[in-house]
Amino acid sequence: MAASELDVPHVGRGADPAGVSEAAPTRPQVAVEVAVNAAERDVALFVGNGFLTREVAHLADGPGTFYLFGGMGLATSVACGYREATGRPAVVLEGDGNFAMGLGGALYAPAAGPAPLVHVVVFNGHYESSGGQTTLLRTPAQVASVATALGYRHAWVADTLPELRRRLRDALEMSEGASLVCAHTPRLSPPPPRPRLDAADCTQRFSLWRQEQR
Numbered sequence: 414m415a416a417s418e419l420d421v422p423h424v425g426r427g428a429d430p431a432g433v434s435e436a437a438p439t440r441p442q443v444a445v446e447v448a449v450n451a452a453e454r455d456v457a458l459f460v461g462n463g464f465l466t467r468e469v470a471h472l473a474d475g476p477g478t479f480y481l482f483g484g485m486g487l488a489t490s491v492a493c494g495y496r497e498a499t500g501r502p503a504v505v506l507e508g509d510g511n512f513a514m515g516l517g518g519a520l521y522a523p524a525a526g527p528a529p530l531v532h533v534v535v536f537n538g539h540y541e542s543s544g545g546q547t548t549l550l551r552t553p554a555q556v557a558s559v560a561t562a563l564g565y566r567h568a569w570v571a572d573t574l575p576e577l578r579r580r581l582r583d584a585l586e587m588s589e590g591a592s593l594v595c596a597h598t599p600r601l602s603p604p605p606p607r608p609r610l611d612a613a614d615c616t617q618r619f620s621l622w623r624q625e626q627r
Contacts, residue, residue, distance in 0.1 A: 436573040440535060440602045441468055443577065444506065447533050448473035450581055451504045455626070456531075457495055457619075461488040461507030461515075465535060469506065470608030476622040482612040486514030489532065493518060493525035499623070502529045504585075509536045509556060509595075510548050516559070522591040523564035530591040531584040532560070537598050556595040566590040572597040 438446075448469050451458040458478045460466050466480045481488045488511060492503040512519065512534045522530050536553045550556055553570045560568035567584065569592075571577035577596050584592040610618070 436575075437599050438571070438574045438577050438596055439600055440464065440537070440598050441472060441605070442574055443533070443535050443596045443598060444468040445473045446574075446577060446581060447504060447506045448475065448478065450585060452477060454585060456502050456504055456585070457492070457623075458504045458506060459488045459492040459495070461485070461505075461511035463508055463511065464605060465506055465508055467605040467607055470610065471605045474608075474610075476618050478615075479619045480608070480610075480612070480615050482615070486511050487518065489515050489518030489522055489530075491518075492530060493521050496526045496528045496530060500526065500528055501626075502531070504531045504533065506533045507535070509534055509538065509550050512556060513548055513550055516563075519560065520563050523566070525591075527589050529584075529587045529589055531581070531587075532565070532591060532593040533581070534593065534595045535598055536595050537601070553595040553597045557593065560591075560593040560595075564591070565593050567592040568595070569593070570595045570597060 444465055448458060452475045455477065460469050460478060460480050462481045462483055462485050466482065469478060470480065481491065488505045488507045492505045496503050522532065534556050536556060538548055557568040557570050569580040571580045571594055580594045584594055
């Protein structure tokens with residue numbers, strides 16, 4: 414992993430818009446890219462709570478998507494349990510705040526069974542859905558460095574949409590182990606609408622989807 418891949422400056426709330434690249438992906442773009450790629454490959458997607466759950470449910474919902482309603486920091490742990498129980502790959506999509514809270518799951522991810530795990534972290538440096546408080550992870554590089562230290566096979570930073578697509582494809586083609594893609598999204602997006610389904614609906618739908626896979 415080249416140092417230049419991780420050399421991405423932190424740009425958060427209150428940053429000068431002139432310093433933000435127009436090529437940087439937005440939260441909705443990341444949500445759609447990840448959800449569509451997981452669905453096309455018939456891979457389960459586990460989405461951390463907050464705006465990303467709302468974004469995926471609004472723009473790219475599907476029966477193979479499991480939303481962690483109210484379960485902040487638990488997406489990776491649930492995905493690891495799914496991998497262990499089924500032997501199938503999984504994709505995790507969560508924000509940097511969820512990632513920081515769920516480091517126990519990230520610690521286990523490299524060891525949780527042979528099936529691959531693709532872990533996508535959306536980084537804007539803030540707990541956006543709860544008021545914009547600053548997270549302790551100051552740069553996307555820190556997220557990738559933490560993943561590398563925990564034993565992830567690959568950890569990349571994607572600060573443009575084409576780079577996100579390339580790294581996501583690379584990660585999804587892995588045959589085993591855990592890979593992480595940290596998508597840098599410095600431009601703020603409007604809050605998405607709340608999902609119509611609830612946790613019970615999501616669980617029932619996901620269970621039916623799993624039965625159809627067998």
